[in-house]
Amino acid sequence: MAVSDKLKALVDQMPDPDDRGMPTKNIDKDKIEKAVAEIFRGGRASVQGLIEMLGEPGSPENVKPHYALHCVLNRALIVGDEGARRALCETLAANLTSGLSTYNKAYLCQELQWAGGKEAVTALAKLLTEEQLCDPAGMALVAIRDGAVEQLVAALPRAQGRCRLVIIHSLAALADPRSLNVLAQALNDPDREVRLAAAAGMAKAGDARCVSLLLTAADKASGWERVKATQACLLLAERLRAAGNKGEASRIYVHLRDTRTDPAEQYIRDAASKALAAAGAA
Amino acid sequence: MQQRKGLTRRQFFKGSLGAAAVFSVVPRHVLGGEGNTPPSDTFGGALIGSGGRGPGTFADLKGHHNLDVELLARCDVRFADRADNKTIYTDYRLVLERKDIDIVAIGTHPGWHALISIAAMEAGKDVVCEKPMTRFIAEGRAVAEAEKRYGRIFQIGTYGRYGANRRTHKLMASGLLKKCPAVVMRRGDVKVAEWSGKVQYEVKPVPRWLDWDMYCGPAPLRPYQDHRFGGTHRGYWDYEGGGLADMSQHHLDGFNYEYAKDYTSPVEVEAYAPPAHPEACSMWGWVELQYADGLTLVIDSGEWGEPYNRKKEGGVSDDDLSPQDREKLRQMPDPEPLLGFGEAVKTRKQSGGHAEAAHRTATLFHLANIAIRTGRKLKYDPVKEVIIGDEEANRLIYQPMRAPWRL
Numbered sequence: 084m085a086v087s088d089k090l091k092a093l094v095d096q097m098p099d100p101d102d103r104g105m106p107t108k109n110i111d112k113d114k115i116e117k118a119v120a121e122i123f124r125g126g127r128a129s130v131q132g133l134i135e136m137l138g139e140p141g142s143p144e145n146v147k148p149h150y151a152l153h154c155v156l157n158r159a160l161i162v163g164d165e166g167a168r169r170a171l172c173e174t175l176a177a178n179l180t181s182g183l184s185t186y187n188k189a190y191l192c193q194e195l196q197w198a199g200g201k202e203a204v205t206a207l208a209k210l211l212t213e214e215q216l217c218d219p220a221g222m223a224l225v226a227i228r229d230g231a232v233e234q235l236v237a238a239l240p241r242a243q244g245r246c247r248l249v250i251i252h253s254l255a256a257l258a259d260p261r262s263l264n265v266l267a268q269a270l271n272d273p274d275r276e277v278r279l280a281a282a283a284g285m286a287k288a289g290d291a292r293c294v295s296l297l298l299t300a301a302d303k304a305s306g307w308e309r310v311k312a313t314q315a316c317l318l319l320a321e322r323l324r325a326a327g328n329k330g331e332a333s334r335i336y337v338h339l340r341d342t343r344t345d346p347a348e349q350y351i352r353d354a355a356s357k358a359l360a361a362a363g364a365a
Numbered sequence: 366m367q368q369r370k371g372l373t374r375r376q377f378f379k380g381s382l383g384a385a386a387v388f389s390v391v392p393r394h395v396l397g398g399e400g401n402t403p404p405s406d407t408f409g410g411a412l413i414g415s416g417g418r419g420p421g422t423f424a425d426l427k428g429h430h431n432l433d434v435e436l437l438a439r440c441d442v443r444f445a446d447r448a449d450n451k452t453i454y455t456d457y458r459l460v461l462e463r464k465d466i467d468i469v470a471i472g473t474h475p476g477w478h479a480l481i482s483i484a485a486m487e488a489g490k491d492v493v494c495e496k497p498m499t500r501f502i503a504e505g506r507a508v509a510e511a512e513k514r515y516g517r518i519f520q521i522g523t524y525g526r527y528g529a530n531r532r533t534h535k536l537m538a539s540g541l542l543k544k545c546p547a548v549v550m551r552r553g554d555v556k557v558a559e560w561s562g563k564v565q566y567e568v569k570p571v572p573r574w575l576d577w578d579m580y581c582g583p584a585p586l587r588p589y590q591d592h593r594f595g596g597t598h599r600g601y602w603d604y605e606g607g608g609l610a611d612m613s614q615h616h617l618d619g620f621n622y623e624y625a626k627d628y629t630s631p632v633e634v635e636a637y638a639p640p641a642h643p644e645a646c647s648m649w650g651w652v653e654l655q656y657a658d659g660l661t662l663v664i665d666s667g668e669w670g671e672p673y674n675r676k677k678e679g680g681v682s683d684d685d686l687s688p689q690d691r692e693k694l695r696q697m698p699d700p701e702p703l704l705g706f707g708e709a710v711k712t713r714k715q716s717g718g719h720a721e722a723a724h725r726t727a728t729l730f731h732l733a734n735i736a737i738r739t740g741r742k743l744k745y746d747p748v749k750e751v752i753i754g755d756e757e758a759n760r761l762i763y764q765p766m767r768a769p770w771r772l
Contacts, residue, residue, distance in 0.1 A: 104565035104592075105600070106647045107558045110669060112639040119640060140588045141566035150564065153643040160757050161740050186588065193585065193643065196765065198757055218767050219585060225765040245768075252768035276769035283771055307458045314487045317514060347464040350489040354515050 086132040090125065093118045094136060097147040097154075104141075106150070119154040126167065130155060130174045137187045149190065156198045172199045176206035185215045192219035196226040203227065208234035217246040221253040232259040239265060251277050255284025263290060270300055279311050286315035289322030291331045298338050313339065313351055320358065329362050336362065406711070408467040410434035411490075413457045413481055415441040417596055418495050419472025422522055426470060426493065430707030434468055445576040455576045457481055461488040468710065471495060476584050476604040479504030480770055482720075486517040491710050495522040496614035498723040500605065502731045503763035505724030506750055507772040512720040520706035520716040521723035525619035531700050536683060537625035539697055541690040545660040547624070550678045551616050553667040556608030562600030562645025566590040583766035600646050606734045607646030613664065613730035618718070621729070622703075624660060627722040630747035631729070632657045636736035637670060652733035657747070664733060735761045 096118035101108045122129045133152040138145030156175075159168035175191045176199070183191070192210070195203045196219070204227060210220035211234075224231040232254065239250050251269045254262040262284065269281035282300055285293040297319055301312035316335050324332035339355035412423040419441075426434045440454035448455045460466065461484055469485040471478055471494040479499045485492045486508075498521050499505045512519045536542060568588040571577040577589055584603035587593065598604040599611045621627055631654040638649035650670035654662045665673045683691050703717025710716075728750075735758055736743050744753040752758040766772070 100563075100565045104563040105558075105561040105645065106564055106642060107561050110639050110648045112670070115640055140568050141563070141590060143565055146564050150642055154640045157640065157740060189585070197643070197760065222585070222765040222767065226760045249768045252771065253765075256765060256771060280769060280771070306462045310461065310484070310488045321514075347489070350515055350517075357516065358514075 086135055090122065090129055090132045091136075093122050094133070094147045094151050097150050100146060115154070119151065119158050122151060123155050123158045123167070127170055127174045130171050131178075134175070134178050134183070134187075134191070137183070137190070139184065140186050153194060153197070156194055160198055168198055169200060169202050173202050175199070176203040179206045179220075180209060188216055189219040192216065192223045196223040199223060199227050201227065201230040204230040204234050208238050211235065211238040211250055212241050212246050214245050217242070217249040221249040225253050225256045228257060232257055232261055236262055236265055248274060248277050248280065251284070252280040255280045255287065258284050258287035258289075260288060260290065263288060263293070267293070267296055270296060275308055279308060279315075282312050282315040283318075286318040286322065289319060289326055291323060291328055293319060294323075294331050294335060298335065302342065313343075317354065317358070324358075324362055333359060333362055407433045407435060408710070409437045409463075409465045410468045410470065411438040411440065411460045411463070411466045412436060412470050412472065413440040413460060414471055414473030414477065414495075415439050416443065417472060418522070419470070422472045422493060422495050423470040425522075426468065426707075430493070430705055430710075432468070432707045432710060437466055438463065442576040442580040443574055446574045455579060458484070461485055461490065466490060468493070474580075474598040474604040475606075475610070476500045476598075477582050479508050479772070480583060482508050482519060483511040483772070486511040486515045486519065489515065489517070491518040491706075493520045493522060493706055496723075497605065497610045497730070498614060498720075498727045499731070500610075501761060501764050502724075502728050502750060504772060505720070505727050505731075509720040509724050516713070518706065518709045518713070518716050519718075519720040519723070520709065521614065521618070521718040521720075521726075523615045523618050523718065525615060525617075526622035526722070527703055527705075527717060529619035529623040532683075533623045533681060534625055534700055535697065536681060536686070536694060537623070538700065539694050541686055541694055542681065543658070545624075545656070545658045545681060546679065546685065547681045548661040548663065548676045548678050549620060549624070549680070550673070551613075551620070551662070551664045553665070554616070555612045555664065555666050555668075557648055557666045557668040560597075560599040560605075560608035560611055561647045562602075562607075562642070563590065563592045564642060564645050566592055581767070583770035585767060601644060602646060602738075603644065605646075606730065609646075609649070609652075609664070609666075609734055609737075610727075610730050613733075614723070614726055616664075617662075617726050617729050618723075620662065621722065621726045626656065626660075627725050629656070630725055630745060630750070631655055631662070631732060632745055632747060634732045634736045634743040634745060636733065636740075637673075638737045638740070639669075640740060641738040649737045652736055654729060654732060662729065664730075731761075 096114055098106045098110050100106055133148045136148035156171055159171055172195060175195055178191055179188055207220045207223050210216040235250050235254050242250050266281040266284045269277050272278050282297055285297055297316050301316050304312045320332040320335035336355040336359040340352050343351040412419055426432045438452055438454060438460045440457050440460045442455055444453050444455050447453060450459055454460050469490045469492050471481050475497050478494050482492045482494050568590055571589045593601055605611060633655045636652045648669040649666055651663060651665040651673040661676055663673050704714055706716050739758050743758060746753055
C-alpha cells in the first residue's frame with residue numbers, strides 16, 4: 084500500500100531532533116496532538132502507512148514515523164476507544180510476519196506490549212521460536228496476559244535454546260496454575276536459567292504441590308543457584324501463608340531452619356526462624 | 366564472641382586459625398556471634414558498577430558511613446576483556462556467591478539497581494545502592510520485601526532526609542492533622558533537556574571491552590549506540606527515567622520524610638507534557654501529585670511550556686492544629702534520630718534511607734513519569750500499588766523483564 088502524501092505531511096508535523104539528535108527544542112504540544120489526532124482518524128490505513136514509513140534504527144527517516152506510531156496507538160488509550168485500539172493493534176500484529184526488519188518487528192512487539200490485547204497474542208506467539216524476536220514477543224505476551232499462557236505452552240515443544248528459556252521465563256512471570264506441570268518438568272532442565280525460571284514461577288503460583296519439589300531443588304543446588312532456589316522456597320512459603328496454608332508454609336520454614344547449617348547460610352536460618360515465629364508455628 | 370580492639374578480622378583470623386586463613390577478609394557470619402556482630406569492624410566489600418558514582422559510593426562506606434571495608438571485588442560490564450573472576454568481574458552473580466563479601470555498593474545504571482539489591486540481600490549481603498533506587502514501582506516493592514525477608518540493611522545513596530525538618534515530620538506523623546493544606550513546590554534542577562535521549566543516532570559495533578548484553582540486562586537488547594552507555598543512559602526509559610528520575614530521589618527524599626509519607630503514596634497524578642517518545646526521555650512541563658490527606662506536591666521542570674499555576678505554594682505548621690491538639694503534639698516524643706548506614710550495619714537496625722522509604726520516594730517520580738508517558742490523569746491505590754482503572758498504565762508499574770532476569 085502506498086503511503087499517502089497526506090500522511091507524509093502529517094508525520095512531518097512531528098518534532099525535528101535538535102543538533103544532539105534529541106527531541107528537546109521547538110516542541111509544540113498542540114501541533115503534535117492535532118497531527119496525531121488526524122492520523123488516528125485514518126485508522127488501520129494510517130497505521131499501516133506509518134509502519135511502511137519506518138526506517139532503520141536511528142536513521143533520520145525513522146525518527147518521525149517511529150514516534151508518530153507510538154503517539155497514535157497511545158491516542159486510542161487516551162480517548163478510551165477500545166475498538167480503535169483493537170483495530171490498530173491487529174494491524175501491528177499482522178505486520179509481525181511481514182518482510183519488516185527484525186528491528187522494526189521488535190518495535191511492533193514493544194508497542195503491543197504498550198497497548199496490545201488478546202487480539203495480538205497469536206501473532207506474537209509465532210515469534211516465540213525466532214531467536215532474534217522471542218524476547219520482545221515474550222515480554223509483550225507477559226504484559227498482555229490475556230490468552231498468553233495457552234500460546235506459550237503450545238509453542239514450547241518447538242522451542243530450543245534462548246527461545247525455550249524465554250517461554251519458561253514468560254510462563255514463570257505469569258505464574259498461571261495451568262502451566263505448573265510445564266514448570267515442574269523444567270525444574271530439571273539442563274540449563275540453569277531454565278531451572279531457576281521454573282522455580283520462580285512455581286513459587287509465585289503459590290501452590291502447595293510445589294513445596295517438596297522446590298525444597299529438593301534448593302537442597303541440591305549450589306552457589307548462585309542455591310541462593311535463588313532458596314529464595315523461591317521462601318517466596319512460596321509467604322504465598323502459602325498468605326493463602327492460609329500455614330502448615331505447608333511452616334514445613335518450608337522448618338526445613339530451611341534445620342538444613343541450612345553452613346555458617347554462610349545463618350541468615351537463611353534466621354529468616355526462616357523469624358517467619359516461623361510470625362506464622363505462629365514456632 | 367568478644368570484640369578484639371585494634372585487631373582486624375583478617376588479623377584475628379590469621380592469628381587464631383592459622384593455616385585455614387584462605388579468605389582475605391573473614392566474613393561476618395564466620396566470626397560474628399549473636400546478630401552476626403563482627404569481632405572487629407572490618408568488612409568485605411564489593412563494588413558492582415564501577416563507573417560514574419560507583420567509586421564514590423564505595424568510598425563513602427569509609428568516609429561517610431565510618432565502616433572499615435576492604436574492596437575485594439569490582440564488577441562492571443566494561444571489564445569484558447579483563448575479568449579474572451577473582452577480583453575483577455563482569456557478572457555480579459559470581460560476586461554475590463562469594464562468602465567473604467558482607468557489603469555491596471551498587472553503582473550500575475538504575476535498570477540494574479533493584480535486581481542487584483535484591484540478589485545481594487538474598488545472598489546475605491547488606492546494600493548501599495546509588496539513586497534512583499529503581500526503574501519502576503514493582504521493583505521497589507520487591508526490594509523492600511527482600512530487605513524484610515532477609516533482615517538485611519539497605520540504604521539508598523541519598524541523604525536529604527537526614528537534614529529534613531523534624532518538627533514538620535513530627536506534626537505530620539502525629540496523625541493529628543486530618544487534612545493537610547500544604548502545597549509543596551519543587552521547581553527546576555531536574556535536568557530535563559540535559560538527560561534526554563537520542564532519537565537520531567548512529568548504530569555502532571559493540572566495543573570489545575563491553576558486555577552489552579549484560580549492560581542492557583532486563584531491558585530490551587537494543588542496537589548499540591554509545592549515547593545509551595555511561596552517564597547518558599539517563600535519557601532512556603530502558604535504564605532510568607530522564608532527569609526527573611535521576612534528580613528526584615535527591616530532591617524528594619527530604620520531602621517524603623518531612624511530610625511522613627514513607628509508608629504511603631499519592632492518590633492522583635496529572636502531568637502537563639507533550640506526547641512522550643516510546644524510548645527516549647524528553648520534555649515535560651510539570652506534574653501535580655496529590656495525597657489522600659490533601660497534601661499536594663508539584664514538580665515543575667521550568668524547561669518546557671507554561672509554569673504551574675493551579676495552586677499556591679504553602680506549608681503546614683502547628684498553627685493548623687487546634688489548641689488541644691497542639692498540646693497533644695507537644696507531649697508526644699520527638700522522632701527517633703535516623704540511623705546512618707554504618708551504624709545500621711553494626712547494630713542490625715533499620716537504616717534511615719531504608720528500602721520502604723526509598724521505594725516510596727521513587728514511587729513519586731515513577732508515577733510522575735507514568736503520567737507524562739501515558740498522557741492520562743492517574744488514580745493510584747497506594748496500598749495495592751496499582752493504578753486504578755487503567756490496565757495499560759499498570760504495565761508501567763510492573764514491566765516485563767528480558768530473560769533470564771526477573772523480580
